[in-house]
Amino acid sequence: MARRSRIVIVDDEVDSVAAHAEYLSDLGHDVLVVPSTAELDILLARDTIDLVILDLNMPGERGLDALRRLGKTCPILILSAQADYYERVVGLELGADDFVSKPVDPRELAARVLGVLQRYGRVERELIAFERTTVDLTAACLMREDEAPQRLSPGEILLVRAFVGHPNVLLSREKLIELAPGESHDVDTKAIDNRIARLRAKLDTESIVTVRGRGYMFVPSGDAHQR
Numbered sequence: 001m002a003r004r005s006r007i008v009i010v011d012d013e014v015d016s017v018a019a020h021a022e023y024l025s026d027l028g029h030d031v032l033v034v035p036s037t038a039e040l041d042i043l044l045a046r047d048t049i050d051l052v053i054l055d056l057n058m059p060g061e062r063g064l065d066a067l068r069r070l071g072k073t074c075p076i077l078i079l080s081a082q083a084d085y086y087e088r089v090v091g092l093e094l095g096a097d098d099f100v101s102k103p104v105d106p107r108e109l110a111a112r113v114l115g116v117l118q119r120y121g122r123v124e125r126e127l128i129a130f131e132r133t134t135v136d137l138t139a140a141c142l143m144r145e146d147e148a149p150q151r152l153s154p155g156e157i158l159l160v161r162a163f164v165g166h167p168n169v170l171l172s173r174e175k176l177i178e179l180a181p182g183e184s185h186d187v188d189t190k191a192i193d194n195r196i197a198r199l200r201a202k203l204d205t206e207s208i209v210t211v212r213g214r215g216y217m218f219v220p221s222g223d224a225h226q227r
Contacts, residue, residue: 005123006048007113009033010040010066011055011079016102020053020079023106024113026154027140028126028161037066049074050122051113054096056080056087067094075116079104107151114139128164130205131221135160142202150202155182159199163208163218172215 007024011017012035021031034040036058043049054076056063063080064087070076078091081102088099097116100109117123126137134143140157141149152160158180162171171179173189182191196216200208209217 004028004030005050005117006030007032007051007053008040008043008049009053009079010035010037010058010063011053012036012058013055017053017079020104020106020109023154024110027110027157028137029113037061037063040066044073050120051116052076053079053109053113056091064090064094067091067096071095075120075122077112077116079109110140128160130203130207132204133202135203137161152202155180155195156199156202159195160203163216167218167220170211170215170217176216 005028007029009017009021009031011033014033014035017033021033024031032043034043037054038060040052052070052074054063054066056078057080061069063078067076067078072095076096078096078099079102080087080099091099097119098112100112114123123138125139128135128137132144135141135152135157136143136149137157137160139149140152140154142152143149159176162176162179165179173192176192176196177189180195182195196208207219207221209219211217
């Protein structure tokens, strides 16, 4: 399995970016949220960071000052509210790799994050090929020949990871709920049956097998594999 990308979100309003951090984590990234560039410096000194998502308007060292100082230490995506045209241009001139305005849909942010990571070779494609479809776990999308990619939800990606990570292993409904909690936090066993039925239809696969009364099993066919 591909290495998880390490992402740090620097924002003094930690609660405001919690949903973004959770969404990116669900897509397979390791995400930390810190409230200042001082704490970012500590992380950069002790570990390799694949991407910094940086707010511009913070107490202490401001985002543009941090950009000037950090230079090209690591890829940087600016995520900021009420940034004017000047700040956008200066931010990009100082080395930011992308600029996103708040509020932003988590899916758009995830797409921008993936674009920057790919540009720097900081992410490996995680592709799962089924009989007639391919799941890109990295981009959280479903691909069919001659069709546009279809976005998969974090819950669907977690289910695919649960099955692919346990080939030919019987997984009870309770275990699947543990491995892939529903986005609505519905832990009813009937709900997991419905989720799996919808996923199986989307993937157009017979590799996810129902074991009556016991749970489900992923049985890779000759065409269902990870690469």
